[in-house]
Amino acid sequence: DTGVSQDPRHKITKRGQNVTFRCDPISEHNRLYWYRQTLGQGPEFLTYFQNEAQLEKSRLLSDRFSAERPKGSFSTLEIQRTEQGDSAMYLCASSSSGGSLETQYFGPGTRLLVL
Amino acid sequence: GDSVTQMEGPVTLSEEAFLTINCTYTATGYPSLFWYVQYPGEGLQLLLKATKADDKGSNKGFEATYRKETTSFHLEKGSVQVSDSAVYFCALSDSGGSYIPTFGRGTSLIVHP
Numbered sequence: 419d420t421g422v423s424q425d426p427r428h429k430i431t432k433r434g435q436n437v438t439f440r441c442d443p444i445s446e447h448n449r450l451y452w453y454r455q456t457l458g459q460g461p462e463f464l465t466y467f468q469n470e471a472q473l474e475k476s477r478l479l480s481d482r483f484s485a486e487r488p489k490g491s492f493s494t495l496e497i498q499r500t501e502q503g504d505s506a507m508y509l510c511a512s513s514s515s516g517g518s519l520e521t522q523y524f525g526p527g528t529r530l531l532v533l
Numbered sequence: 534g535d536s537v538t539q540m541e542g543p544v545t546l547s548e549e550a551f552l553t554i555n556c557t558y559t560a561t562g563y564p565s566l567f568w569y570v571q572y573p574g575e576g577l578q579l580l581l582k583a584t585k586a587d588d589k590g591s592n593k594g595f596e597a598t599y600r601k602e603t604t605s606f607h608l609e610k611g612s613v614q615v616s617d618s619a620v621y622f623c624a625l626s627d628s629g630g631s632y633i634p635t636f637g638r639g640t641s642l643i644v645h646p
Contacts, residue, residue: 422576
């Protein structure tokens with residue numbers, strides 16, 4: 419069990435560019451969550467998957483945000499046409515219905531800076 | 534909607550002092566309650582949880598009791614160490630099956646030797 423990993427750990431981009439982040443959950447965890455965390459705030463839920471199905475996406479921040487989990491393993495979060503207000507830490511977490519679904523294991527995050 | 538309110542930080546203590554970080558919540562139904570900790574440069578880690586009223590969660594010397602009558606889940610530790618310096622987040626999880634958590638803003642704890 420290597421924990422939740424995220425790649426890249428840091429990303430600097432120019433306004434208007436597209437960015438994609440990857441999350442690898444703990445193996446065999448069937449739930450995967452994405453969050454955004456801005457300075458001085460707690461994580462803000464964005465979306466989650468159970469296996470490959472995206473069960474909640476109404477809280478994605480805008481239609482520029484999208485997420486996929488095509489094979490029920492790793493997931494990607496894409497932000498199109500980035501804006502300076504997208505600068506934040508993007509967190510991924512996973513959990514297992516074989517254990518406690520409430521207990522989420524978080525990755526280290528991807529810090530995005532939009533110039 | 535659901536919400537969590539934490540005391541503002543930073544909380545600054547000397548080593549071996551007693552710690553309390555207040556957390557109150559607003560929720561429909563019967564949520565589970567959590568404390569997460571974020572050490573500098575690391576991801577969030579679950580510290581403890583309680584799933585029903587009057588449950589006490591405990592871990593690493595930290596404790597919190599689920600108080601339904603006061604809608605509170607205050608975090609306590611009898612004797613803090615420098616290594617406890619971190620940001621602490623209180624959270625609740627809905628009971629509807631999605632387990633989507635709502636987090637508080639976090640409370641920074643700084644422990645001096």
